[in-house]
Amino acid sequence: GENVEQHPSTLSVQEGDSAVIKCTYSDSASNYFPWYKQELGKRPQLIIDIRSNVGEKKDQRIAVTLNKTAKHFSLHITETQPEDSAVYFCAAIKAAGNKLTFGGGTRVLVKP
Amino acid sequence: DAGVIQSPRHEVTEMGQEVTLRCKPISGHNSLFWYRQTMMRGLELLIYFNNNVPIDDSGMPEDRFSAKMPNASFSTLKIQPSEPRDSAVYFCASSPGTGAYEAFFGQGTRLTVV
Numbered sequence: 410g411e412n413v414e415q416h417p418s419t420l421s422v423q424e425g426d427s428a429v430i431k432c433t434y435s436d437s438a439s440n441y442f443p444w445y446k447q448e449l450g451k452r453p454q455l456i457i458d459i460r461s462n463v464g465e466k467k468d469q470r471i472a473v474t475l476n477k478t479a480k481h482f483s484l485h486i487t488e489t490q491p492e493d494s495a496v497y498f499c500a501a502i503k504a505a506g507n508k509l510t511f512g513g514g515t516r517v518l519v520k521p
Numbered sequence: 522d523a524g525v526i527q528s529p530r531h532e533v534t535e536m537g538q539e540v541t542l543r544c545k546p547i548s549g550h551n552s553l554f555w556y557r558q559t560m561m562r563g564l565e566l567l568i569y570f571n572n573n574v575p576i577d578d579s580g581m582p583e584d585r586f587s588a589k590m591p592n593a594s595f596s597t598l599k600i601q602p603s604e605p606r607d608s609a610v611y612f613c614a615s616s617p618g619t620g621a622y623e624a625f626f627g628q629g630t631r632l633t634v635v
Contacts, residue, residue, distance in 0.1 A: 410579075441622040452612065452626040453564070498564060502622055508577055509554065509616075509624050511564040 415512030544613030551618030
């Protein structure tokens with residue numbers, strides 16, 4: 410089955426700096442890669458996603474890149490703010506209706 | 522739509538007791554997932570359903586765990602008998618399933634087994 414690895418497990422950045430989280434996946438058939446943000450005591454919420462036919466996608470201060478050949482994808486947060494502090498999860502799925510496999514999560518702390 | 526609804530939000534029970542967690546997916550969604558979240562193991566997929574049919578239950582840890590989806594608007598996750606190591610937050614999520622991948626999570630049930 411699919412295996413998703415995520416690094417780093419914790420990330421501390423100064424407010425205004427950029428944060429980068431990297432994930433690798435094992436199943437080359439995976440073609441949808443969402444990112445979820447989970448604030449303390451809350452549910453995971455989708456913040457951005459990318460499909461395999463796209464190499465990069467951007468939404469304001471967050472962007473995701475995908476390298477299908479290398480089977481890795483990354484989340485980039487620019488101009489970090491304290492409200493970006495949370496746990497971020499990457500995930501991979503082969504097709505709609507298949508199981509969504511999550512990485513281990515990255516705890517991001519933005520220091521003011 | 523109110524989103525994915527889980528109940529109860531918190532459950533404290535004694536070891537050996539039966540626990541039933543409930544989930545109402547978003548109307549029209551065909552896929553339903555049960556996840557368990559702990560500090561040690563992160564987000565683990567326990568089981569998922571497509572069109573009310575269990576597709577993959579390989580993540581269910583033991584026979585003490587069982588899940589059902591009797592109709593498109595309701596699912597249960599049952600633990601019998603419960604043990605302290607079952608303490609975790611249990612999330613239910615649903616997805617449109619056909620042609621769309623996004624999964625939406627419920628608020629979770631925090632289970633404590635003492």
